[in-house]
Amino acid sequence: MTKVTNSPLDVELHIPAHLDSVIAEVTSLYETEVAPREAALKHRLKDQSKFLDEQGRLHPEIISARREIMAASGAKNIYSAHLPESLGGRGLGREDMIYVEEHVYGYGVDLNPALLSWSEGATPRLLKAHPHQKEQFTDPLVKGLKTSLHGVTETGAGSNLYDMKTNAVRKGSDWVLNGTKAYITNYFDADVAQVLAITNPGGGRQAFTYFMFDTEEYFGKGYEIGQLYQTMFGDGYTGEIHFEDMVLPESAVLGEVNGGFDIAVMSFNYTRMRRAGMCSGWSKYLIEKTLERVKTRVVGGKPLGAKQGIQWMIADMYLDWQQTRSLSLDVARAIDTPGPWWNLPRPSDEVRRICSLKLSNDESFYRVADRALQIHGGLGVLRDTDINKLFQIARNLRIPGGTDEVQRTTIAETLGLRFN
Numbered sequence: 402m403t404k405v406t407n408s409p410l411d412v413e414l415h416i417p418a419h420l421d422s423v424i425a426e427v428t429s430l431y432e433t434e435v436a437p438r439e440a441a442l443k444h445r446l447k448d449q450s451k452f453l454d455e456q457g458r459l460h461p462e463i464i465s466a467r468r469e470i471m472a473a474s475g476a477k478n479i480y481s482a483h484l485p486e487s488l489g490g491r492g493l494g495r496e497d498m499i500y501v502e503e504h505v506y507g508y509g510v511d512l513n514p515a516l517l518s519w520s521e522g523a524t525p526r527l528l529k530a531h532p533h534q535k536e537q538f539t540d541p542l543v544k545g546l547k548t549s550l551h552g553v554t555e556t557g558a559g560s561n562l563y564d565m566k567t568n569a570v571r572k573g574s575d576w577v578l579n580g581t582k583a584y585i586t587n588y589f590d591a592d593v594a595q596v597l598a599i600t601n602p603g604g605g606r607q608a609f610t611y612f613m614f615d616t617e618e619y620f621g622k623g624y625e626i627g628q629l630y631q632t633m634f635g636d637g638y639t640g641e642i643h644f645e646d647m648v649l650p651e652s653a654v655l656g657e658v659n660g661g662f663d664i665a666v667m668s669f670n671y672t673r674m675r676r677a678g679m680c681s682g683w684s685k686y687l688i689e690k691t692l693e694r695v696k697t698r699v700v701g702g703k704p705l706g707a708k709q710g711i712q713w714m715i716a717d718m719y720l721d722w723q724q725t726r727s728l729s730l731d732v733a734r735a736i737d738t739p740g741p742w743w744n745l746p747r748p749s750d751e752v753r754r755i756c757s758l759k760l761s762n763d764e765s766f767y768r769v770a771d772r773a774l775q776i777h778g779g780l781g782v783l784r785d786t787d788i789n790k791l792f793q794i795a796r797n798l799r800i801p802g803g804t805d806e807v808q809r810t811t812i813a814e815t816l817g818l819r820f821n
């Protein structure tokens with residue numbers, strides 16, 4: 402489906418004038434780099450069975466189209482606009498990024514998300530990279546020329562980092578890595594791996610270290626790609642990676658030895674904050690598509706949109722979108738005010754706001770997607786419609802990056818309800 406033009410919702414956006422040129426560049430990138438590739442891949446993108454290869458993995462044609470879009474966006478300095486200029490980004494704060502992200506996601510759910518770096522791209526973990534890692538890792542990731550994976554979760558360690566088993570032990574000047582990481586996005590195609598391991602057992606917050614390495618260099622040398630997970634939204638992109646006596650040099654450490662916990666927290670904060678633009682853009686898209694549908698779908702001689710029950714559902718979708726968007730912009734402003742959000746440690750009231758942002762976005766977007774599907778009736782149930790794809794994605798979003806329950810627990814703890 403294509404983006405709705407002259408949307409009645411555009412009047413709500415209030416994009417600040419200083420972002421006009423960035424938004425224009427995103428629009429131009431969409432028109433020149435994304436839309437033609439979507440048109441060329443039309444049948445694959447609209448049919449889940451063609452979306453994946455014979456093994457159930459994301460199809461190579463889609464992967465290469467995404468990589469081309471990433472590189473084009475990187476060349477225009479949009480892909481990593483969220484990173485500081487010192488790393489090659491634009492230094493946009495969280496508030497500005499919400500406007501940029503919602504514009505990108507407002508195009509729907511095909512190749513457009515590749516315009517912006519996500520968990521497989523240039524994350525703020527690169528702020529912790531050392532000068533010797535710049536040329537091989539930081540620069541190509543920032544420019545969208547390479548992709549990465551983020552290996553934290555294990556089958557026995559998701560919500561609680563302290564349950565982690567993957568470990569790295571010193572051997573001379575090297576580290577020997579053992580363990581398995583589960584539910585890893587981009588697990589089979591990543592050029593770069595950023596993996597968290599225990600290096601100081603029992604060391605509390607000082608127990609963990611990040612390692613960054615080139616996946617191709619270590620394939621068959623203690624590093625293996627494991628099984629694909631068949632997720633409900635059929636992304637063909639999530640699975641396991643294994644380490645068996647994998648030897649890494651000291652130069653593979655990202656940040657400081659035993660300093661990984663804080664980097665992980667920074668990463669989770671980034672993932673959580675990034676929900677705002679994503680869920681706002683997709684909520685707006687779903688409301689627009691639903692408005693279109695109820696004006697043209699005739700039931701008993703009248704448009705579906707004439708029914709009060711349907712009107713109320715749409716009003717609730719609008720309210721969910723607007724309430725959460727306002728909260729997100731407020732949170733982003735509060736985060737931007739003291740300066741770059743990645744400077745640690747952050748005050749607990751900010752942690753609470755970030756968790757509120759993620760929770761509110763995930764749950765309100767899920768309600769919007771659920772109502773959009775309901776109003777589309779049988780059409781919404783068809784697997785290859787955008788409505789259905791976004792409903793599946795919306796359900797998924799409530800798990801990764803910290804579940805709804807983890808957000809609620811953290812909110813409560815920062816309000817003084819921590820008893821250990």
Ligand SMILES: Cc1cc2nc3c(=O)[nH]c(=O)nc-3n(C[C@H](O)[C@H](O)[C@H](O)COP(=O)(O)OP(=O)(O)OC[C@H]3O[C@@H](n4cnc5c(N)ncnc54)[C@H](O)[C@@H]3O)c2cc1C
Pocket residue numbers: 520550551552553554555556557558559560561583584585586587632639797800801802803804805806807810
């Ligand atoms: C599609 C997808 C992509 C992902 N990508 C990545 C990735 O790239 N890299 C990566 O490292 N991880 C990734 N993950 C993993 C994700 O971060 C974890 O699944 C998530 O943190 C939850 O961990 P878990 O699955 O082990 O659930 P569990 O921790 O087992 O939780 C199970 C249930 O118990 C609840 N629960 C847990 N602790 C508490 C508590 N203290 N109080 C109340 N309830 C609690 C949870 O909310 C949940 O409902 C991905 C997951 C998915 C689904």
